[in-house]
Amino acid sequence: MAEGFEISLTTPRKRPFKTVFQFKITLIGAEPPIWRRIQVPGS
Numbered sequence: 001m002a003e004g005f006e007i008s009l010t011t012p013r014k015r016p017f018k019t020v021f022q023f024k025i026t027l028i029g030a031e032p033p034i035w036r037r038i039q040v041p042g043s
Contacts, residue, residue, distance in 0.1 A: 017043065018042065019042025020040070021041075025038065
């Protein structure tokens with residue numbers, strides 16, 4: 001692992017919210033593709 005970088009892993013939790021929106025964000029033009037999936041409460 002390169003110096004100065006930190007990796008943080010989280011474990012999935014039960015969703016305490018009634019509605020959750022999930023987004024997949026992709027950087028255009030990146031090779032290989034770089035993307036992240038995020039979840040936010042519907043409220």
